[in-house]
Amino acid sequence: MDALCYFTYYIINSRQFEIFDPFLNQLDSVSEMSRDCLRTFFRLCEKYYPMIDSIVEDHLSALKILIRMLSVLSINEENMIIGIPEAGSFASKIFQIVSTDFESLLSSIEDNEWPSFCRGLIHLFSIHLLYEKVNNQQLDLLSKIPNLNSRKEEMIINLIDSLASLRVRLPIDQSTFLIGLVGQNDLTLQHLELASSLDAYISFLTQFVIDHFETDIDSHLTKVLTENRFPSNSNEFSFEILHFSLF
Amino acid sequence: MLSESYVEIHQHQHQSSISLYTLRYANSNDNWTIQAIFRDHVKYDFSERLIFTGVQKEPCAILYELKLNEYGMYRIRISQKRTKVSYHYDENKVRQLIDNQSHQFLFDVHFEPNTFVFSPPGRNE
Numbered sequence: 535m536d537a538l539c540y541f542t543y544y545i546i547n548s549r550q551f552e553i554f555d556p557f558l559n560q561l562d563s564v565s566e567m568s569r570d571c572l573r574t575f576f577r578l579c580e581k582y583y584p585m586i587d588s589i590v591e592d593h594l595s596a597l598k599i600l601i602r603m604l605s606v607l608s609i610n611e612e613n614m615i616i617g618i619p620e621a622g623s624f625a626s627k628i629f630q631i632v633s634t635d636f637e638s639l640l641s642s643i644e645d646n647e648w649p650s651f652c653r654g655l656i657h658l659f660s661i662h663l664l665y666e667k668v669n670n671q672q673l674d675l676l677s678k679i680p681n682l683n684s685r686k687e688e689m690i691i692n693l694i695d696s697l698a699s700l701r702v703r704l705p706i707d708q709s710t711f712l713i714g715l716v717g718q719n720d721l722t723l724q725h726l727e728l729a730s731s732l733d734a735y736i737s738f739l740t741q742f743v744i745d746h747f748e749t750d751i752d753s754h755l756t757k758v759l760t761e762n763r764f765p766s767n768s769n770e771f772s773f774e775i776l777h778f779s780l781f
Numbered sequence: 782m783l784s785e786s787y788v789e790i791h792q793h794q795h796q797s798s799i800s801l802y803t804l805r806y807a808n809s810n811d812n813w814t815i816q817a818i819f820r821d822h823v824k825y826d827f828s829e830r831l832i833f834t835g836v837q838k839e840p841c842a843i844l845y846e847l848k849l850n851e852y853g854m855y856r857i858r859i860s861q862k863r864t865k866v867s868y869h870y871d872e873n874k875v876r877q878l879i880d881n882q883s884h885q886f887l888f889d890v891h892f893e894p895n896t897f898v899f900s901p902p903g904r905n906e
Contacts, residue, residue: 536842537888540804544831544844553800553884560879560886582833 535564535571535607539578542603546586551595554602558650564606569613576620583627590631594642597631598651605653609660611699622665629662629672636675652689660696663704673708677715690715691725698727727758799878801847803827803857803887806840807903815890816858818871819851824858840903852878859892859902 538561545554590596614621632639632655643651659676662668676693679686694712697704704712709728713721726739735758743751803815815827827845835841854877860869870892879885 537804540833540842540844541802541886543833544802547831556882556884557886560882561888578833585833 535567535575536578538603538606539575539582542599543582543586546589546596546599549589549593549596551593551599554599555646558602558606561606564608567608567613569616569618572607572609572613573618573620575607576618576624579624580620583624590628594639597628597639598642598647600628601632601654601658602647602650603654604657605650607657609657609696609700611701614661614664614700617665621661625658625661626666628658629668632658633672633675637678640679648685652685652692656689656693656696659693660700660702663697663702664700667705668708670708670711673711676712687716691721694725694728698725702728704728726754797883799849799852799882800884801827801849801887802830802885803845803890805843805845805859805890805903807843808838808840809834809843811861811902813859813861813902815845815847816860816869817847817849817851817855818858819853819855823851825849825851849878857887857890857892861902 541557542554545551545557586596586600590600676686676690679689681687690712694716697712712728713725716725726735739751739755801817805815807813809829809832816824817827818824825847827847829843830846831844833842833844854875856875857872858869860867872890873893876887
């Protein structure tokens with residue numbers, strides 16, 4: 535995985551942006567990555583960032599390449615459960631640049647670049663949200679993605695999946711906002727796990743029950759209940775009431 | 782007619798140059814050269830393009846490029862010229878240039894120990 539960083543940085547450093555596509559195509563896809571492997575990768579990204587920083591800030595093509603580089607990674611609860619500070623600081627840096635002119639960045643994306651850009655952007659947002667709180671305005675960037683061929687919905691639903699699997703908890707207005715960007719039919723019970731409090735969970739669930747009457751909510755509720763996922767002050771009593779009132 | 786013009790384009794593309802890229806971890810001044818060996822022992826040297834410097838004396842990643850106008854099968858070698866002979870280690874596989882791909886990245890270059898007692902210099906990836 536080290537090679538991913540070295541080759542990408544070389545391509546940006548030498549401003550040969552056009553050779554990133556053949557590079558990405560020739561790279562083998564990765565199905566699993568250990569935490570050590572991921573950590574080494576982000577350490578290198580951080581260590582050598584000064585070799586490319588001014589180019590990334592000045593050229594959308596370079597920024598785009600950096601985001602598409604992240605698409606190659608495999609990020610999940612297992613390899614992210616113990617924090618990787620280097621991943622957080624790298625994502626934060628790139629996120630700042632991305633958010634300065636997100637619209638220009640989006641409009642520079644060619645159709646063939648979209649799949650890797652989208653996957654990379656999901657990884658960028660996931661890591662950033664795992665380590666730092668963002669304000670609503672920053673999250674609102676996502677609504678600017680054009681919904682051409684349901685691109686936006688697909689991207690948001692994958693982001694919600696990724697956040698739920700990394701157990702990122704968002705403030706209620708932010709998770710409501712994200713869920714609101716997706717058509718109700720694409721939501722699954724797993725997405726409700728984004729809820730950061732029992733109150734939020736109940737309000738999502740209530741809406742969900744109305745929209746998906748036939749789904750097996752009972753077993754999901756039992757799962758959430760037994761995992762004890764919400765802060766302890768939300769007592770078992772409210773679960774009992776919720777359970778009772780639904781079934 | 783169609784197939785003829787296709788062949789022409791195909792041949793034309795074959796005349797443009799190909800860049801090979803590879804990485805090696807080593808001290809940047811160890812005087813070893815990476816080469817591509819084609820048939821009839823035609824050798825081409827890779828050039829250092831970018832050094833990712835580490836802490837003093839720590840091996841660092843070095844990125845190499847070789848611009849080629851040659852086609853066909855080749856083998857990657859690492860070689861060091863001494864006063865009378867040159868030492869070298871070869872990869873234990875033959876590579877083939879990918880058709881119509883003017884930038885080719887070699888990710889898994891690995892040199893085998895050979896008749897020399899020592900193992901190859903640096904670390905390859």
